């Protein structure tokens with residue numbers, strides 16, 4: 563796993579309470595009037611704030627030293643503020659006369675999966691994406707997640723250019739879950755979508771000859787994802803998904819250039835740059851309907867009173883390392899934990915399940931084999947559970 567940007571974390575103590583700054587002048591230039599206060603302590607004027615955002619973005623990319631001049635980078639465009647802000651940062655960095663100019667070649671992809679919207683609204687989102695990307699002078703490719711899930715053909719038949727018509731149907735959500743048990747929980751459906759999208763992105767990147775993918779998760783998304791992975795027993799995914807770089811695939815790396823940004827920074831970056839795009843309505847969900855939405859509520863509520871919450875979670879994620887293995891899970895592609903001399907969390911979970919559901923003989927010489935991981939299995943521990951809701955395994 564690549565690890566960059568440690569020094570960009572602020573030095574908040576663990577779980578500190580709110581401390582509102584009363585500074586009337588910018589903490590950085592010490593002369594201009596304060597326009598906004600970040601993390602309840604850092605007062606910025608408009609100009610210093612924008613300068614700081616640009617520096618943080620470029621330094622996150624620069625420290626990794628991964629992208630070479632001329633490399634093609636696949637950029638996942640989503641219908642949200644962070645995605646548009648990232649597009650703007652990239653465009654700004656590519657423009658001539660900018661110090662430390664970026665010099666890679668962005669290719670944009672939009673994955674259509676907005677099933678909570680009407681057909682007309684879904685077409686409007688694509689039209690809007692086309693308009694936004696056009697204003698930034700980038701090429702846009704479109705792909706339907708439902709078609710990818712149902713199609714066994716090659717990826718080139720699924721990708722279309724913005725000028726072509728992407729097939730959108732009311733049946734798409736049904737098509738997406740065609741091979742999933744009807745009583746599958748919302749948590750498992752969300753997990754399947756997340757894995758499917760990641761695999762699709764990597765396939766699109768390979769097809770479009772891109773060695774890198776930019777996604778637009780901000781710090782809050784990473785923290786929620788980390789706790790979700792803990793809750794869904796996807797421990798081996800945490801080091802890969804909790805930092806800047808996911809380098810599990812040998813040919814394509816997934817990078818998260820906004821992973822140190824918070825929602826307020828994105829909000830004011832778009833405001834101060836006059837980026838006024840109207841995004842589609844969010845899906846109204848009951849926070850208790852899935853583990854993912856529940857953890858989102860938990861992190862957002864805690865962060866409101868304890869501003870160090872998200873950074874604390876991110877710092878924990880940054881300290882974890884992946885357990886190496888030669889075999890990868892067929893579903894999520896993460897290396898599968900192999901048997902080791904030390905007790906793994908998977909074995910502990912199996913042992914706990916064994917002792918709580920059946921009568922065991924502690925003197926049984928074969929006992930350890932009963933909770934040991936199965937050699938040569940196709941799925942990681944989490945996907946093994948998830949695959950039970952698939953009709954075709």
Ligand SMILES: [Zn+2]
Nearest residue numbers: 588591607610
């Ligand atoms: Zn200033």
Ligand SMILES: [Zn+2]
Nearest residue numbers: 891894942945
């Ligand atoms: Zn897996």
